[in-house]
Amino acid sequence: MKSYLGAIRAIIWKDLTAEWRTRESLTSMLVFALLVVLIFNFALELDIQAQESLSAGVLWTTFVFAGTIGLNRSMALEKDRGCLDGLLLAPVDRSVIYFGKVIGNLIFMLLVEIIVLPVYSFLYGVPVFQPGFFLVVLLGSIGYVAVGTLLATMVVQVRTRDILLPILLFPLTLPVIIAAVKASQGFLQMIPFDEFSSWLNILIVYDLIFTAVAFMVFDYVVEE
Amino acid sequence: MIIVKKLVKRFGPITVLRDLDFEVSPGEFVALLGPNGAGKTTFLRILASLTKPTSGLVQVASFRLPEQAVSVRAQLGVVSHLPLIYGDLNAEENLSFYARLYGVKQPRIREVLDLIGLTDRKGDLVRTFSRGMQQRLAIGRAILHSPRILLLDEPHTGLDQEAGEILDEVLREIALQGRTVVMTSHDLVRAAELATRLDILSRGRIRASASEGEFGSTDLVDFYRAALQGKGEAA
């Protein structure tokens, strides 16, 4: 068990160190996310009344789009010099690779969210600083990354790789996105917690289901 | 050390390996030769536990594949024509990452860096390395955990003369330490120099085999040709 966690940590450490060198992934995700927020501002004319109901949707669309960039890049790096084979050759269980990559990707996504949220709050005066809302962001990101990492691992082995990830990923993660948007809306619009708490429960259940299934089929994605 | 019996590998409608038999004793250095598309890489990937056999027996270091893959992997070092290292990490970090996956202690990293002659460049990003240096680091990665078996897939691909010679030197050193080596190659002369046995793989099976002493440099080409023509008759 100790070596299991140690190997997961090694993979996370490797991803963070490599990213720290170039910061290419994080900066691309971040700039892209801010651009999306900007475009939404003009497209939807987010004035004070409108953003009340739209903020949750705008935020999650932003996260989901930015997340795809990070997922694509994270797996492209593994394919670059054949590193995915290098990982598969290590005497560790396949799930170590899956969870290592999931946690690494999750950290990147959370870092982007941590920067985007205050900016968004500053621009539109949305009350993002609530522990409950942060929990929703965390849970939504977990579900998204759990499926995203699996599909990204699949997509790097495909000829049409980069363009395929969002096409495959968005319709599959829809349940997570719906639940995350609804729960976020509850917090951002200051609706009494009882009225939307069930969305939070649904989100947790979906996270569990998606992570479990992705974990179970990951072997089949990497093994020929 | 390696026992393969009646190995079949199919990719959908394509049969790559058909009833392949193969055996390697401890300490042998076997060079697998053969034309492109003969199934050399597929065969090596099966031995490396990266590809599952369709049927047949595969036993590596007395563990069955694919059932005991994790145990096999601990005994294997693999060098492919890709270096399997991260461009955005430096040489030392690459080795120390793999050391953590293999459960290898840190002092061993210095040892390996010395052996592959990269101690001076250990702090440089792999991205900035030449092809030859990357390949040396790839070998360092492969021998980090002192594996009993080394699998090399066309390790000379893309190397210039000098880098190739340095690689040969490292390989000889490794072979001297009594490790078992299986290497695919399409360079007859180089394979004959390094290996103790030459096997010709063609159309999914071993068509001919010659041990050290049986092959001289002159009749090497004839031996190879004859083995491939044998394939023509079989078809």
Place this chain on the structure above:
Amino acid sequence: MIKKPRLLSVLDVLSGMMILAAAGLVFFYAPVEQMMGLVQKVFYFHVATAWVGMLGFIVAAVAGIFYLAKRTEQWDITGFAAVEISLIFFLTAIILGSIWAKPAWNTWWTWEPRLTTAAIVELIYAAYLLLRQGVDDPERRARFSAIYAIFGSISIPLTFVSIRFLRTIHPVVIGTAETAGKGGFNMDSPMKLTFFFSLAAFTVFFVDLLWHRIRLGKLQAEVEKLRIDTYSNGM
């Protein structure tokens, strides 16, 4: 060449006749519904096509599981066939649904849970086809398709539940889940008979189509195999 099984020919004729008979029942036997008039008749085939789409959806998921367990080409062909059929029939169901929706709710499209879910199934299956197109190696293509189909079959019900839940919290002005189906009117027994006969007819039609498509897939694989064999013998 695989000979066409006799039972398949029987099914061809049977499904043709049953669909004709169902159409006959719809137009001449079932009474005109009082509230909505003639357009209500689209309901019989709308539900039947959606039902076939569902069957295809289930077969695709089951075939995916079987492929991963058995790794035989047959299950890949079955899954692919089921997805194609499901794609076409859900599309038909959506179009028929629109024809119903226009006079009933004065709009071509509503974000009603079942309709929305059907549209998402279309998107997932379109993605499935794109995925298949992007992979050249048949074994990998089969494996990835199976995984995606399985994941789709888990995600779709969750999406349906979510949307349903969403709509009950925020009721839409037109057409809640109840009025979309049979709740909009009361079926008398000729209607019921027509309804269930249509379902049966399309189920037979589904089996017939699936069988044909699987057969076509096998023939395709056969052709591919012949092509590869000729090619490799010619070398």
